[in-house]
Amino acid sequence: MDTNWMSCPRIFTTYQKGLDNYIDYIFKKEGVNGEIACPCNKCVNLKWVGRYDARTHLLCDSFFKGYTIQNPITEPYNTPMEDAEDDMIGLVSDLHGLDDNILETEDHSLPNKSAKRFYKGLECAKQELYPGCKNFSVLSFIVRLFHSKCIGKCNDKGFSLIFDTLREAFPEAAIPKSLYDLRKLIRDLGLGYEKVDTCPNDCTLYWKQNKDKTECDICHTSRYKTSEDDSDDEENLTANYHNKVSAKVLRYFPLIPRLQRLYxxxxxxxxxxxxxxxxxxxxxxxxxxxxxxxxxxxxxxxxxxxxxxxxxxxxxxxxxxxxxxxxxxxxxxxxxxxxxxxxxxxxxxxxxxxxxxxxxxxxxxxxxxxxxxxxxxxxxxxxxxxxxxxxxxxxxxxxxxxxxxxxxxxxxxxxxxxxGWSTKGKIACPSCHKRTRSIWLRRSRKFVFMAHRRWMSKRHVYRKDKKSFDGTEELEMKPPCLTGSDVLNELNSLNF
Incomplete structure (x- = not known):
């Protein structure tokens, strides 16, 4: 059917007539017990509604972005999650263009080690979830399942139980053996993160040269949470550190693999x-x-x-x-x-x-x-x-x-x-820097900044307008910009 009416404003008669024809068509072809998966911006094919509600939703909220009328038998309607998987299709098509032997060579004109590892992890996108499955590959199933875990805020224990049930119900499906295996596959695709212990008082990171330390050098606070049952014996305390819970953790998502994934x-x-x-x-x-x-x-x-x-x-x-x-x-x-x-x-x-x-x-x-x-x-x-x-x-x-x-x-x-530049106090302006002109209002107990007219052109009428401002003419020119070299010179002149 003609879909040009979808681009018209919803108050136009053309849109409303086209919507009525669409409602008749879609309920005839896709209706189940008098309901359809509503394609409005709020329901996005995830909620089943009746004829009246579907028409009301599409009049108020229109169709979600990317929605097209497809053959209801051979081409099922897409949901936003399925649309997101379209990005995966481009990666898989690039993978199909690579011979398996290519991934084992060391030619510098071919994928480097990180790209080979990524493409090998992506090979499960070519594997059917179970023999004859056309709707899901192993990768798309894992992505959809993990996406549901994150959106539904399901904890690891509950998700592992669901995982075990799925493996028992579908023994022929290539479902990962555990949540650990699922996360390992996701990490191989460059989607993992690192945990870096930090001082609970924000003094330092236990990273690089400090990664083996158990106490902050600045505030001498323990790296780990302590309890009344902890032993004061230094040897036993050191031996049990691998069982300790970090007091504070920074989650760092490596940047390089994510930039490489763009290519x-x-x-x-x-x-x-x-x-x-x-x-x-x-x-x-x-x-x-x-x-x-x-x-x-x-x-x-x-x-x-x-x-x-x-x-x-x-x-x-x-x-x-x-x-x-x-x-x-x-x-x-x-x-x-x-x-x-x-x-x-x-x-x-x-x-x-x-x-x-x-x-x-x-x-x-x-x-x-x-x-x-x-x-x-x-x-x-x-x-x-x-x-x-x-x-x-x-x-x-x-x-x-x-x-x-x-x-x-x-x-x-x-x-x-x-x-690192304070935006409060006497020199709060990062553009004027140390040449900031401020006035302290004693009764209001705050700073005000009245020298903004110096940024205007030299002949601007506001420069001589005393009455509208603070009773003075502005003759000073704008301060010079602070360059990186100026900052370094000032830092080098400080004595710590």
């Missing part, structure tokens, strides 16, 4: 080059690539800009309380990286956000967030200085992928925590 699909690899090959260069601002900051970055680092597959990243973070009003003291800080190479309709989509750090604890991180950023900053520095060999499936070649952190996205209080 595993030829379609996604092409999208990484959109900023150079697909953007419209007409002087209009549509995307960060059109901004002066992007052009300045290219001018300052021509070696980086020469390789269009190098990734420019934006970092976003903020704190929130996952328990709502139940625990006002709790604060969780996710740190997310966003690949800005992608087109505007891709780079700000949630599936492409890369969660790199998950910092949680009973209180806000404050100025100590830099302690938790150490693993991420370490890998970003490595990707900037050296890069990582990465397989590009769109060109069937390996290249040295580099990445640069170009932007941070945050509100003003979080800006202070990420940059």
């Amino acid at each position: 595993m699909s030829s379609e996604a690899a092409d999208s990484i080059r959109w900023h150079e090959e697909g953007s419209t260069k007409d002087g209009l601002l549509r995307h960060p690539v059109d901004s002066p900051a992007w052009k300045t970055f290219d001018h300052n680092y021509p070696d980086f800009a020469k390789e269009t597959r190098n990734v420019r990243l934006g970092l976003a973070s903020d704190g929130f309380n996952p328990f709502g009003n139940m625990s006002n003291s709790h604060s969780t800080w996710p740190v997310v990286l966003i690949p800005c190479n992608l087109s505007p309709w891709m780079c700000m989509k949630k599936p492409l956000f890369m969660l790199c750090l998950l910092i949680h604890g009973p209180s806000a991180k404050g100025n100590n967030i830099d302690v938790y950023m150490e693993p991420l900053m370490d890998v970003l520095k490595f990707l900037w200085d050296n890069g990582e060999e990465t397989y590009d499936s769109s060109t069937n070649s390996n290249f040295q992928m580099r990445a640069g952190l170009v932007w941070t996205i945050s509100d003003f209080p979080t800006y202070a925590k990420l940059s």
Whole structure:
């Protein structure tokens, strides 16, 4: 049937007539006991409703994005989870183009070790869940099952029981033997994370040279939770440390495998080059690539800009309380990286956000967030200085992928925590820095900043407007920008 009416505004007669014809058609072909899987934005084919409710939902909420009328017998309707698996199809098609022997060779023009490991883990996408199964591969079944666990907030014990029941009910199905095996497969696809113990007072990470320490060097707090039953005998205490529970844990999601995974699909690899090959260069601002900051970055680092597959990243973070009003003291800080190479309709989509750090604890991180950023900053520095060999499936070649952190996205209080520049007090302005002009209001007990007119042009009428401002003319020019070299020189002049 004609579906052009779906793109019309819902108040138009064309949409309403087309909807009536659609309702008659879909209930005749797909109706079960007088109900259909409603394809509106809220139900997304997951809720069964009657004729009246279906028409009301589609008038109020329209069809979910990507919905198309298909043959109800040969082509079942897609749900959002099934649409998400379409990304898997591109990876699998690239895998089918690789001969099994290729994955065993060492030719530098072919997939490197990390790409081979990824593709080998993806081979279960070619394996049927059970003989004759057409709807699920082993990989799609695992992804759907694990997705349900996360969305339904099912704990490991309950999920393991469900797993055991499924294996007993379907002995011919290639279901992993345990939850551990399932997670191992997910880790092989680059979706795992690392746990890094931290000082409960946010002093240090037990990482790299500190990984074997059992006590914080700064505050001398134990790395592990203690109880009244713990022995004071130092030898017994050391022997039992492997059974201890860490007092605080940082979850770190390795960045390099996630960036490499962007190049595993030829379609996604092409999208990484959109900023150079697909953007419209007409002087209009549509995307960060059109901004002066992007052009300045290219001018300052021509070696980086020469390789269009190098990734420019934006970092976003903020704190929130996952328990709502139940625990006002709790604060969780996710740190997310966003690949800005992608087109505007891709780079700000949630599936492409890369969660790199998950910092949680009973209180806000404050100025100590830099302690938790150490693993991420370490890998970003490595990707900037050296890069990582990465397989590009769109060109069937390996290249040295580099990445640069170009932007941070945050509100003003979080800006202070990420940059280290205090946004409170006498010199709160990061643009004016030490040349900030502030006035302390004694009765209000706060600072105000009245020198904003100096950022205007030299002949602007507001500069001589005494009455509308603080009774003075503004003759001073805007302060010079603080460069990275200036910051380093000031830091080097400090005596610690």
